[in-house]
Amino acid sequence: xxxxxxxxxxxxxxxxxxxxxxxxxxxxxxxxxxxxxxxxxxxxxxxxxxxxxxxxxxxxxxxxxxxxxxxxxxxxxxxxxxxxxxxxxxxxxxxxxxxxxxxxxxxxxxxxxxxxxxxxxxxxxxxxxxxxxxxxxxxxxxxxxxxxxxxxxxxxxxxxxxxxxxxxxxxxxxxxxxxxxxxxxxxxxxxxxxxxxxxxxxxxxxxxxxxxxxxxxxxxx
Amino acid sequence: xxxxxxxxxxxxxxxxxxxxxxxxxxxxxxxxxxxxxxxxxxxxxxxxxxxxxxxxxxxxxxxxxxxxxxxxxxxxxxxxxxxxxxxxxxxxxxxxxxxxxxxxxxxxxxxxxxxxxxxxxxxxxxxxxxxxxxxxxxxxxxxxxxxxxxxxxxxxxxxxxxxxxxxxxxxxxxxxxxxxxxxxxxxxxxxxxxxxxxxxxxxxxxxxxxxxxxxxxxxxxxxxxxxxxxxxxxxxxxxxxxxxxxxxxxxxxxxxxxxxxxxxxxxxxxxxxxxxxxxxxxxxxxxxxxxxxxxxxx
Numbered sequence: 001x002x003x004x005x006x007x008x009x010x011x012x013x014x015x016x017x018x019x020x021x022x023x024x025x026x027x028x029x030x031x032x033x034x035x036x037x038x039x040x041x042x043x044x045x046x047x048x049x050x051x052x053x054x055x056x057x058x059x060x061x062x063x064x065x066x067x068x069x070x071x072x073x074x075x076x077x078x079x080x081x082x083x084x085x086x087x088x089x090x091x092x093x094x095x096x097x098x099x100x101x102x103x104x105x106x107x108x109x110x111x112x113x114x115x116x117x118x119x120x121x122x123x124x125x126x127x128x129x130x131x132x133x134x135x136x137x138x139x140x141x142x143x144x145x146x147x148x149x150x151x152x153x154x155x156x157x158x159x160x161x162x163x164x165x166x167x168x169x170x171x172x173x174x175x176x177x178x179x180x181x182x183x184x185x186x187x188x189x190x191x192x193x194x195x196x197x198x199x200x201x202x203x204x205x206x207x208x209x210x211x212x213x214x215x216x217x218x219x220x221x
Numbered sequence: 222x223x224x225x226x227x228x229x230x231x232x233x234x235x236x237x238x239x240x241x242x243x244x245x246x247x248x249x250x251x252x253x254x255x256x257x258x259x260x261x262x263x264x265x266x267x268x269x270x271x272x273x274x275x276x277x278x279x280x281x282x283x284x285x286x287x288x289x290x291x292x293x294x295x296x297x298x299x300x301x302x303x304x305x306x307x308x309x310x311x312x313x314x315x316x317x318x319x320x321x322x323x324x325x326x327x328x329x330x331x332x333x334x335x336x337x338x339x340x341x342x343x344x345x346x347x348x349x350x351x352x353x354x355x356x357x358x359x360x361x362x363x364x365x366x367x368x369x370x371x372x373x374x375x376x377x378x379x380x381x382x383x384x385x386x387x388x389x390x391x392x393x394x395x396x397x398x399x400x401x402x403x404x405x406x407x408x409x410x411x412x413x414x415x416x417x418x419x420x421x422x423x424x425x426x427x428x429x430x431x432x433x434x435x436x437x438x439x440x441x442x443x444x445x446x447x448x449x450x451x452x453x454x455x456x457x458x459x460x461x462x463x464x465x466x467x468x469x470x471x472x473x474x475x476x477x478x479x480x481x482x483x484x485x486x487x488x489x490x491x492x493x494x495x496x497x498x499x500x501x502x503x504x505x506x507x508x509x510x511x512x513x514x515x516x517x518x519x
Contacts, residue, residue, distance in 0.1 A: 002294065005325060008324055008325060012321060016310060071308055071310075071311065072308030075274065075302075075304060075306065075307040075308075076307050076309060078272070078273075079272060079297065079300070081294050081295070081297040081325070081326075082294055082297070083273075083294045218275065218276035218278075219275050219276070220273075220275070221275070
């Protein structure tokens, strides 16, 4: 593994995505600021933070994988002295690191703010699940974009994951989910932990499948 | 040291509507191989296989002594690649690309890059999106050439260029070959460009190599012989004549194995030889494709 070159490719992707990433960071900062501006503004802050995370989950794979293929840059990248495995590594690590950095900052700020409000601790498990949802979407989209290199399939994946957010209210019907929301402290029920475990499993599976399927691929341009 | 920069043996690749079959291609070190074929003949697929971008289904591929696609990372350290459909990052400047490629290749020659900037009339501060197609092609070639690769693989690099830009590119490639250790594989359907610079020429059509030899052999062996028949008879079949186009008493015989004995044989049969004409590489290519599609052994 040519670590130096993989690192250069990661830095290249960060650099080429720097403006949109900075805008997401700004949106995250504004959202967090709104949380401190009263109840109505606070709700707007929560929603805009979630929108910023959803946008982030789409933005990075779109910019660094789908567009690279669509705009004909992939042949330039693959003409460099790298193997397909190194290319995959650079895409997964570059995307993951950029996403996690901003995701952790926004989620940390939002959950930290909620935790600092007396009596609001019961919302934190829901917040964790809500925060992991864009992470799951991001990993699925990244996997599809890298493996298929198809703009159409990436858009279909985006559509499916975005529609999936509409089914959130089903979660509230699950036993052990809604009961703890009004608790002053976080309650990590079996239902909550199962959902979080499922989300983490999908993340791990999507990333593992990306490496596996890429290792079997024979056409890269 | 390996005597071939590129070696393909029995290489094949199957797609739903196209197959590359039994490709055998050798580019000796220090030579320029012109790779000519019509659109969809398999040039780009062959070149992608050489670069490890597409994995062959069968056959062996060695580039600069490295087995492909397994050792592609090692091989690509010494390959400069440019293709007609390869694009640089539009939002970034040529300077950013130069610094990026320099950071990857220790062999990057900055003074040569400066020379190429002037020669190609490019500005390093300019964004790629602001460049014309010709400038983008030249920018891609600059990035490939300034790393001083042992092997240049160029897939239709002159397509869409104006005559001046094409001349600049061809002149630069000729200059590269002043170093005996460098080799070029140059694909194009523009036979004029290939004829100017190539030492060896390979024709490909419908996924198969149909002819491969050095340029002088092509030009020496292929001739058109214009004859006038003594009466309403057919042109006699002679060895080396691969096709005859006859209109009344006038006929044009095409040969790919010209020898001075051929016109003499016609004259001995009472046929008047009006002219023996050289053929351009384009005429040779078109004739070659035509006859190979008709199943004539050329």
